[in-house]
Amino acid sequence: MSELRDFVEILRAAGEITRLRLLALLAEGELSVKDLTEILDQSQPRVSRHLRVLTESGLIARHAEGAWAFFRLSDEDSAMALVQHLLSQLDRNDIVLSADMARLEAVRKDHQMRAASYFSKVAKDWDRLRSLHAPDSAVEAAILELVADQHYNQLIDLGTGTGRMLELLQGHFKKGIGIDSSREMISVARSKFEKQKNDHMFVRLGDIAQLDEYAQSAELVMLHQVLHHFDDPGIALQSARKTLKPGGEILVVDFMPHKLEFLREDQAHRRLGLSHVQMAAWAASADLNVKTSIEIPHNKPGGGLTVCIWQLSDQS
Numbered sequence: 001m002s003e004l005r006d007f008v009e010i011l012r013a014a015g016e017i018t019r020l021r022l023l024a025l026l027a028e029g030e031l032s033v034k035d036l037t038e039i040l041d042q043s044q045p046r047v048s049r050h051l052r053v054l055t056e057s058g059l060i061a062r063h064a065e066g067a068w069a070f071f072r073l074s075d076e077d078s079a080m081a082l083v084q085h086l087l088s089q090l091d092r093n094d095i096v097l098s099a100d101m102a103r104l105e106a107v108r109k110d111h112q113m114r115a116a117s118y119f120s121k122v123a124k125d126w127d128r129l130r131s132l133h134a135p136d137s138a139v140e141a142a143i144l145e146l147v148a149d150q151h152y153n154q155l156i157d158l159g160t161g162t163g164r165m166l167e168l169l170q171g172h173f174k175k176g177i178g179i180d181s182s183r184e185m186i187s188v189a190r191s192k193f194e195k196q197k198n199d200h201m202f203v204r205l206g207d208i209a210q211l212d213e214y215a216q217s218a219e220l221v222m223l224h225q226v227l228h229h230f231d232d233p234g235i236a237l238q239s240a241r242k243t244l245k246p247g248g249e250i251l252v253v254d255f256m257p258h259k260l261e262f263l264r265e266d267q268a269h270r271r272l273g274l275s276h277v278q279m280a281a282w283a284a285s286a287d288l289n290v291k292t293s294i295e296i297p298h299n300k301p302g303g304g305l306t307v308c309i310w311q312l313s314d315q316s
């Protein structure tokens, strides 16, 4: 097929109402077929058919994950430029598009509320629960090795939960701030820190999506077992990145891809682990460089989840 024909095929793919709506939604971040079906209020086979046309045209990319599939706009420059141009011509106040955005907002709120309700229930038991599904001691030893000779003026632990990362790294910073959106988690962390009578670790209620007050304030940012709770971990990483001082680093600690589908329901996971390819793409779009990655397999009999530590450095 000639390039001209290819181009017409791409325009045909985008030139349909549902598919344009899908492009506008995916411009807001990665979404699963399930979410897109709910937002568009169309049958799953129908939405999947439209997504297939867009994927085949190269305008979007698909990532299969257990029983779910996630979609995002293509990373390819020419496809991205075309989609952005098309979307810039749309009237954002259009009644159909603004209803889609309102439903997207509602779907995201619903995910956040499910996660918040899970964490409020488990907050008191979190310190016991957290080690059940991760090889804690090996992971913590590897984290300590990575920061061995470092001393930071300010460390920020995003999604701090009960503040374990602050406790672990307390010999390595002057001021440590843990931020979490769960009041219950924060209050467990706070009462622990109060008992320890420390004066350099603080916890604050806050959302990873809104970190303006911490802009460019930390030399090290931790995201320990947090990103798998996001539909689009790349967006959360971009937000985290804003809190980094020039030359700073982010340590992401999370699961490698796995197939434990029940974790979505039982423990509010949105993503079944993160792959090296995904991390490289998310890091690049946050202007970060993957400096090191260390995989730590589970040491329990019968196997389990592999954890990975990605050390991301500011490349600006």
Ligand SMILES: C[S@@+](CC[C@H](N)C(=O)[O-])C[C@H]1O[C@@H](n2cnc3c(N)ncnc32)[C@H](O)[C@@H]1O
Binding pocket: 115, 116, 119, 130, 158, 159, 160, 161, 162, 163, 164, 165, 179, 180, 181, 182, 185, 206, 207, 208, 209, 223, 224, 225, 226, 229
């Ligand atoms: C699996 S726990 C990990 C807690 C801690 N980092 C650890 O490893 O023990 C995930 C934490 O992320 C928090 N969280 C989820 N979404 C968040 C958001 N948008 N902003 C801030 N915290 C969030 C949850 O409340 C929860 O405490």
